[in-house]
Amino acid sequence: MATAARRDRIQQVHECGIAIAILVGIVIGCVCTILLPNDFFNSGSSKSGLASCGSEFAVISEKNAELRKQVRELTEKVRLAEQLTEIKAGPFGTVTGVRTNPTVVPDESVNPRLAKLLEKVAVNKEVIVVIANSHMKPMLEVQIASVKRVGIQNYMVVPLDDSIEGVCKLNEVAYYKRDPDKEVDEAGKSGSGPVVSGLKFLVLRDFLQLGYGVILSDVDIVFLQNPFHHLYRDSDVECMSDGHDNNTAYGFNELFDDPSMTRSRIVFTNRIWVFNSGFFYLRPTLPSIELLDRVRDTLYKSGGWDQAIFNEHLFYPSHPGYIGLDASKRVMDIYEFMNSRVLFKTVRKNEELKKLKPVIVHMNYHGDKLERMQAAVEFYVNGKQDALDSFPDGTAR
Amino acid sequence: MAGRRDRSQQLRGSRIAIAILIGIFIGCVCAVLFPNGFFNSNSSLAVNERLSKSSNQVGSSACESPERVKMLKSDFVSLSEKNAELKKQVRELTQKLQLAEQGSDSARKQVLALGTQIKAGPFGTVKSLRTNPTILPDESINPRLAKILEEIAVDKEVIVALANANVKAMLEVQIASIKRVGITNYLVVALDDYIENFCKENDVAYYKRDPDKDVDTVGKTGGNHAVSGLKFRVLREFLQLGYGVLLSDVDIVFLQNPFSHLYRDSDVESMSDGHDNHTAYGFNDVFDEPSMGWARYAHTMRIWVFNSGFFYLRPTIPAIELLDRVADRLAKAKVWDQAVFNEELFYPSHPEYIALHASKRVMDMYEFMNSKVLFKTVRKNHELKKKVKPVIVHVNYHPDKLNRMRAVVEFYVNGKEDALDSFPDGSE
Numbered sequence: 001m002a003t004a005a006r007r008d009r010i011q012q013v014h015e016c017g018i019a020i021a022i023l024v025g026i027v028i029g030c031v032c033t034i035l036l037p038n039d040f041f042n043s044g045s046s047k048s049g050l051a052s053c054g055s056e057f058a059v060i061s062e063k064n065a066e067l068r069k070q071v072r073e074l075t076e077k078v079r080l081a082e083q084l085t086e087i088k089a090g091p092f093g094t095v096t097g098v099r100t101n102p103t104v105v106p107d108e109s110v111n112p113r114l115a116k117l118l119e120k121v122a123v124n125k126e127v128i129v130v131i132a133n134s135h136m137k138p139m140l141e142v143q144i145a146s147v148k149r150v151g152i153q154n155y156m157v158v159p160l161d162d163s164i165e166g167v168c169k170l171n172e173v174a175y176y177k178r179d180p181d182k183e184v185d186e187a188g189k190s191g192s193g194p195v196v197s198g199l200k201f202l203v204l205r206d207f208l209q210l211g212y213g214v215i216l217s218d219v220d221i222v223f224l225q226n227p228f229h230h231l232y233r234d235s236d237v238e239c240m241s242d243g244h245d246n247n248t249a250y251g252f253n254e255l256f257d258d259p260s261m262t263r264s265r266i267v268f269t270n271r272i273w274v275f276n277s278g279f280f281y282l283r284p285t286l287p288s289i290e291l292l293d294r295v296r297d298t299l300y301k302s303g304g305w306d307q308a309i310f311n312e313h314l315f316y317p318s319h320p321g322y323i324g325l326d327a328s329k330r331v332m333d334i335y336e337f338m339n340s341r342v343l344f345k346t347v348r349k350n351e352e353l354k355k356l357k358p359v360i361v362h363m364n365y366h367g368d369k370l371e372r373m374q375a376a377v378e379f380y381v382n383g384k385q386d387a388l389d390s391f392p393d394g395t396a397r
Numbered sequence: 398m399a400g401r402r403d404r405s406q407q408l409r410g411s412r413i414a415i416a417i418l419i420g421i422f423i424g425c426v427c428a429v430l431f432p433n434g435f436f437n438s439n440s441s442l443a444v445n446e447r448l449s450k451s452s453n454q455v456g457s458s459a460c461e462s463p464e465r466v467k468m469l470k471s472d473f474v475s476l477s478e479k480n481a482e483l484k485k486q487v488r489e490l491t492q493k494l495q496l497a498e499q500g501s502d503s504a505r506k507q508v509l510a511l512g513t514q515i516k517a518g519p520f521g522t523v524k525s526l527r528t529n530p531t532i533l534p535d536e537s538i539n540p541r542l543a544k545i546l547e548e549i550a551v552d553k554e555v556i557v558a559l560a561n562a563n564v565k566a567m568l569e570v571q572i573a574s575i576k577r578v579g580i581t582n583y584l585v586v587a588l589d590d591y592i593e594n595f596c597k598e599n600d601v602a603y604y605k606r607d608p609d610k611d612v613d614t615v616g617k618t619g620g621n622h623a624v625s626g627l628k629f630r631v632l633r634e635f636l637q638l639g640y641g642v643l644l645s646d647v648d649i650v651f652l653q654n655p656f657s658h659l660y661r662d663s664d665v666e667s668m669s670d671g672h673d674n675h676t677a678y679g680f681n682d683v684f685d686e687p688s689m690g691w692a693r694y695a696h697t698m699r700i701w702v703f704n705s706g707f708f709y710l711r712p713t714i715p716a717i718e719l720l721d722r723v724a725d726r727l728a729k730a731k732v733w734d735q736a737v738f739n740e741e742l743f744y745p746s747h748p749e750y751i752a753l754h755a756s757k758r759v760m761d762m763y764e765f766m767n768s769k770v771l772f773k774t775v776r777k778n779h780e781l782k783k784k785v786k787p788v789i790v791h792v793n794y795h796p797d798k799l800n801r802m803r804a805v806v807e808f809y810v811n812g813k814e815d816a817l818d819s820f821p822d823g824s825e
Contacts, residue, residue, distance in 0.1 A: 393689065
């Protein structure tokens with residue numbers, strides 16, 4: 001009797017046990033479901049293909065969200081702009097167009113090494129840049145001395161060879177040595193002024209793209225004041241002139257006479273002496289960058305003198321077969337930013353003008369540049385009144 | 398006894414094992430049926446949400462069953478397309494913003510500068526703006542003129558000629574040439590009643606300004622230079638109404654429709670007083686100063702003046718500023734409007750002077766021909782005589798304008814080969 005009862009009970013326990021066991025199994029299964037909601041059967045082979053699918057989805061959906069945000073922001077900005085700017089022309093005398101173009105967004109990725117250097121050297125995101133090779137060493141030394149005397153901090157040299165790099169190190173002058181480039185380095189070593197001069201249109205681009213305003217200076221320039229205190233900064237290009245008076249420097253109406261036209265023999269023409277491509281300030285704008293590109297492109301394709309090409313792109317309007325550059329321009333004051341013709345043919349012979357203190361003097365019109373630079377220092381810095389007297393107006397050929 | 402117990406124990410053990418296995422199997426079935434767990438139903442989620450969830454389970458969890466793979470692949474494609482579309486939108490909006498920003502004054506620019514995304518591309522890809530944005534038309538400044546222009550303008554452009562009774566004969570020749578070519582968007586600004594009647598009689602659109610003592614005195618009695626100066630005051634309203642204007646003097650014969658030959662890429666597009674590629678389009682005029690020895694040659698930029706008797710202005714801020722500057726200077730001093738027009742266009746800023754910044758284009762000197770080119774060059778050159786078909790001929794270099802205009806018509810329209818021969822290069 002007991003055995004039967006026990007057997008029943010055991011059977012019951014067995015049955016319970018089985019039920020319990022089944023329940024335990026289900027629970028374990030469910031727990032697996034929750035913890036690993038992957039499909040066990042498919043996870044193997046397709047995991048590799050679909051895993052990348054998953055991460056690609058992540059990327060693309062992130063991009064999508066980003067773009068939507070950008071579109072929203074831009075739409076709002078355009079709406080605001082159109083509201084604000086609705087370019088309406090005001091009444092007579094009130095309308096002024098833009099000549100101070102917006103600056104480009106700085107792009108450090110263009111040249112991270114230069115970006116780092118400029119961060120340290122620049123003042124108000126502006127810097128003076130001089131490009132020099134060993135042929136110019138003595139003049140560079142006079143220039144560096146003048147820069148230090150004035151106390152200009154944001155001055156740097158782009159050395160085209162090791163000798164100049166050495167000069168910079170010795171004189172504690174900031175310098176930027178470009179990455180090696182066969183063509184540029186070849187040209188860089190040339191003793192020819194124009195060849196080296198052409199390189200500036202290649203070198204300066206990075207500076208502008210990094211968002212810096214640049215004064216390009218030749219080596220045959222003596223600094224007597226800080227040029228940054230004398231800039232207007234209202235145009236794409238602000239440049240010194242090769243002209244020698246108000247007419248030639250700032251532009252004038254030159255009459256052309258053609259007697260065969262009798263009553264209409266006199267024709268009006270616009271004429272201006274060229275901008276001197278040895279000393280100019282560029283704002284980091286699209287027209288400035290386009291200017292550099294154009295000059296570089298023309299030099300590469302057809303050669304020529306960089307100063308002439310620089311001016312042609314600045315001045316010629318569009319005409320059949322040619323689309324002109326539209327950059328705003330300012331000519332620097334010819335007594336502040338003085339070329340050597342003005343100094344030797346006009347200023348030194350005039351008691352009043354002699355008292356003027358230039359910002360810079362550029363020995364562009366003369367071959368004996370070093371001597372004249374030293375004389376300028378003697379006259380303007382050391383006060384030696386007759387320092388300029390011994391020189392002829394021009395330089396003998 | 399023991400054997401049976403063992404066996405039953407074994408049996409019990411195996412039953413338990415089987416029971417556990419059954420349980421696990423049921424659990425797996427649940428896993429298959431509810432892949433995301435029991436608590437989330439995924440059938441109602443939109444693509445993005447679905448994807449954002451799967452993107453939270455990066456890598457291993459987003460792609461599961463074959464159906465889901467297909468669904469997600471199509472989502473991927475549509476997302477990529479959407480992205481491309483959005484990128485295009487971003488580009489267009491950025492450009493729009495740039496343009497809007499370009500035209501604003503400095504105060505407003507401060508606000509916009511925050512969003513300006515002007516990035517300079519690599520060498521050779523940078524093209525700065527020369528085709529400036531047009532202004533918002535403002536009808537309120539002259540509703541009467543607005544109405545007239547609405548009727549006669551074509552593509553919001555119109556030819557405008559200013560005339561008083563003194564120039565009636567030339568105007569007549571011009572009008573005949575206009576009609577011959579079939580130009581309909583031509584308007585005469587009548588400076589007196591005589592011309593107003595003349596236009597009515599000849600079925601030519603005209604506009605008589607409201608009375609204005611200064612303008613009317615000059616208009617009626619002024620010499621041709623004085624009248625010429627008026628154009629810089631008259632044209633402003635046309636531009637403010639949003640119209641592109643081709644200003645034409647009366648001593649011009651039309652041989653083709655000029656609107657088919659404009660580039661429209663600059664604020665000012667003008668014909669030249671030059672007589673060859675150098676003088677017309679600009680050249681390097683080397684200046685020799687022997688006393689400078691080594692540096693005796695100075696380079697200079699030189700160009701013959703734009704002819705202010707035939708030019709096209711786009712309705713932009715720089716174009717309006719140009720008109721204002723010229724009108725202002727003409728009001729203050731007795732100067733030639735053409736000289737002032739050119740000085741304002743060409744001189745850069747310099748100490749105590751802020752320059753105008755307007756984009757410029759010189760018209761083709763054979764298409765838009767001045768009379769020096771015609772009489773000194775073209776008529777003496779067999780090739781040019783045959784091949785060149787001018788759009789207009791402007792008898793600017795000669796005082797006997799009427800006769801020469803008639804001769805131009807005889808030569809270019811009526812084919813009279815010797816029509817131009819009797820005239821001297823210059824004038825008597």
